[in-house]
Amino acid sequence: xxxxxxxxxSISHDMRHSLTAIYANAEFLERHxxxxxxxxxxxxxxxxxxxxxxxxxDSLLQFGSSGRKSPHVHARVSLIVEKAVxxxxxxxxxxxxxxxxxxxxPTEADIDARNLESAIxxxxxxxxxxxxxxxxxxxxxxxxxxxxxxxxxxxxxxxxGIPALVRRTLFDxxxxxxxxxxxxxxxxxxxxxxxxxxxxxxxxKSNREGTxxxxxxxxxxSLPLEDLKSGRTGFGPVAMDLRTAHK
Numbered sequence: 001x002x003x004x005x006x007x008x009x010s011i012s013h014d015m016r017h018s019l020t021a022i023y024a025n026a027e028f029l030e031r032h033x034x035x036x037x038x039x040x041x042x043x044x045x046x047x048x049x050x051x052x053x054x055x056x057x058d059s060l061l062q063f064g065s066s067g068r069k070s071p072h073v074h075a076r077v078s079l080i081v082e083k084a085v086x087x088x089x090x091x092x093x094x095x096x097x098x099x100x101x102x103x104x105x106p107t108e109a110d111i112d113a114r115n116l117e118s119a120i121x122x123x124x125x126x127x128x129x130x131x132x133x134x135x136x137x138x139x140x141x142x143x144x145x146x147x148x149x150x151x152x153x154x155x156x157x158x159x160x161g162i163p164a165l166v167r168r169t170l171f172d173x174x175x176x177x178x179x180x181x182x183x184x185x186x187x188x189x190x191x192x193x194x195x196x197x198x199x200x201x202x203x204x205k206s207n208r209e210g211t212x213x214x215x216x217x218x219x220x221x222s223l224p225l226e227d228l229k230s231g232r233t234g235f236g237p238v239a240m241d242l243r244t245a246h247k
Contacts, residue, residue: 078104130159
């Protein structure tokens with residue numbers, strides 16, 4: 001079965017599941033013999049189902065908009081990260097996860113604010129979903145560092161790690177790493193957005209103690225690509241080991 005066929009089957013199944021939940025809960029809400037607590041729970045389930053459907057549609061629309069350029073604005077990257085963290089904390093999968101944010105440098109860059117926030121949000125949500133499967137208290141950590149002309153956003157969780165068989169295809173479209181309700185587009189879109197900002201997304205580590213991803217972007221996109229690759233930025237060699245950026 002082709003990737004498009006698999007995607008259509010997956011999206012159709014997920015949409016039907018969400019719509020069934022909405023329809024069933026709406027019918028229960030018509031009853032007059034249910035208490036306020038049950039009614040509130042039913043409304044919450046409807047809201048979560050609508051949120052899940054909206055996220056799937058947004059992912060598909062963003063995936064289908066390949067090649068369309070959005071205007072970049074000069075903005076503080078830390079504010080984008082903070083907005084993504086705040087949004088994830090309101091998501092059902094992020095409410096019971098401890099999200100620790102490091103001290104952010106006041107670094108600025110020319111960015112597509114909306115798409116960058118979406119990319120960081122996807123990485124954070126994946127981390128929260130992984131942390132929820134931890135045998136310890138679910139925890140996610142976020143670090144923002146700046147090394148010469150590069151900015152790094154590192155997101156780590158204390159989940160059980162990514163299966164080895166999935167790691168090679170992790171950034172391919174429609175690979176969900178076992179998540180029952182995922183579209184398999186989050187990492188694909190995050191990497192695309194990072195590349196549009198002169199960077200990328202990479203898997204730093206994944207084992208039984210947790211997983212860490214780093215999204216990078218270039219501060220000054222006007223520099224020649226050869227200078228960025230060779231480190232001739234006027235600030236000395238560019239650090240290639242991301243671990244040194246976190247020290």
